Amino acid sequence: MRLRALFIYLGLDNFMLPCFTKKLIGIDCPGCGMQRAILFLTKGEFIEAFKMYPAIYPMLLLLAFLGANKLYTIKYANTITIILMISTVGFILTNYILKFI
Template sequence: MRLKALILFLALENFMLPCFTKQLLGVDCPGCGLQRSLLFLIKGEFISAFLMYPAIYPMLALFAFLGINKFYPIKHSNTITIILMVSTVGFILTNYILKFI
């Protein structure tokens, strides 16, 4: 059973979706690099994951907080959610702008 899971895990790279924006327009989209960054993260290559897509960590923090808040309501969760969303969007936009400079 573990061998099958390992083989599936190693084959994840073969099933990545192509970026249609890049294929059609020849320009990276704001999400380009997210799949590869997640793959690096799964493999334990944390620095490579950040270098591939810097918004990966704020995005994971946002999703983790939303998941935790779903089961254990947290005081001031709206404020925390907004802060995490703004920081995630900020990282995405900064990364996207820096790609063109």
């Protein structure tokens, strides 16, 4: 609740970076929607975040695992990291391809 009030107070919705690929070429890049999805997550709108950028959850899972791996010794960490990376890239590419269909 406090984080949402902070975002409203600061008006961070107005300071998001534009997509330069979309401005130059006119098509979305594979990362289009990520900033808005993060903003939806901070507001607690989890379904809207997924609709905006479905790869946000595997990406957050990967980042959380990499952070936990730095703090603790995790068995099979390399294998888990590779699986999480492949699934994240798969989500990104699938989302990107579905935008054009």
